[in-house]
Amino acid sequence: EAQVEQSGTEVKRAGATVKISCKVSGYTFTDFYMHWVQQAPGKGLEWVGLVDPEDGDTRYSEKFQGRVAITADTSTDTVYMELNSLISEDTAVYYCATGSRHRYGLDSWGQGTLVTVAS
Amino acid sequence: IQLTQSPSFLSTSVGDRVTITCRASQDVASFLAWYQQKPGKAPKLLIYAASTLFSGVPSRFRGSGSGTEFTLTINSLQPEDFATYYCQELHSYSHSFGQGTKLEIK
Numbered sequence: 688e689a690q691v692e693q694s695g696t697e698v699k700r701a702g703a704t705v706k707i708s709c710k711v712s713g714y715t716f717t718d719f720y721m722h723w724v725q726q727a728p729g730k731g732l733e734w735v736g737l738v739d740p741e742d743g744d745t746r747y748s749e750k751f752q753g754r755v756a757i758t759a760d761t762s763t764d765t766v767y768m769e770l771n772s773l774i775s776e777d778t779a780v781y782y783c784a785t786g787s788r789h790r791y792g793l794d795s796w797g798q799g800t801l802v803t804v805a806s
Numbered sequence: 807i808q809l810t811q812s813p814s815f816l817s818t819s820v821g822d823r824v825t826i827t828c829r830a831s832q833d834v835a836s837f838l839a840w841y842q843q844k845p846g847k848a849p850k851l852l853i854y855a856a857s858t859l860f861s862g863v864p865s866r867f868r869g870s871g872s873g874t875e876f877t878l879t880i881n882s883l884q885p886e887d888f889a890t891y892y893c894q895e896l897h898s899y900s901h902s903f904g905q906g907t908k909l910e911i912k
């Protein structure tokens with residue numbers, strides 16, 4: 688069974704950049720996509736983007752395109768999400784989750800990383 | 807693609823059967839998943855490919871539909887089922903989620 692462990696809480700100033708990580712174990716890292724999902728306080732889920740660890744290919748939501756970069760390090764089985772030009776609306780819990788290449792949904796989720804943007 | 811769930815809130819009782827609908831603004835074939843989320847926890851996958859039960863999910867959960875209209879049915883609600891439910895399409899580039907349906911105890 689896949690295990691997904693995320694990095695800890697971040698507090699950043701508006702305009703700064705945050706980079707959070709997601710380390711996986713229990714499966715072959717390159718067998719699955721890794722997705723990131725945003726959840727603002729009291730709000731629903733919003734898909735941010737994904738990376739294919741096999742070749743580094745990425746896809747991003749239009750909302751975050753241009754401000755987000757998702758990368759995968761196959762030497763450490765770790766995925767990173769970097770979000771720049773932070774604004775207060777970026778304050779949220781960010782989840783990483785594995786997803787099959789058959790688009791069967793996001794099946795193993797991390798515990799979430801809280802990012803707080805202070806103005 | 808936009809996903810619209812209905813209802814947004816549902817007040818219901820243990821033992822009831824509930825149905826949640828997810829409507830897509832465009833055809834997503836069967837690339838539709840359902841998740842359950844409890845406060846302070848990560849979502850959990852319940853159903854994928856519109857109607858396939860994910861491993862370990864109780865059989866009282868059932869998904870159906872294709873194209874633009876989908877339903878999640880929960881038979882004989884249990885106390886642990888009171889949570890928020892989301893649909894997600896994985897057909898398009900946007901992988902959009904619905905806005906969520908919160909089940910509350912009546």
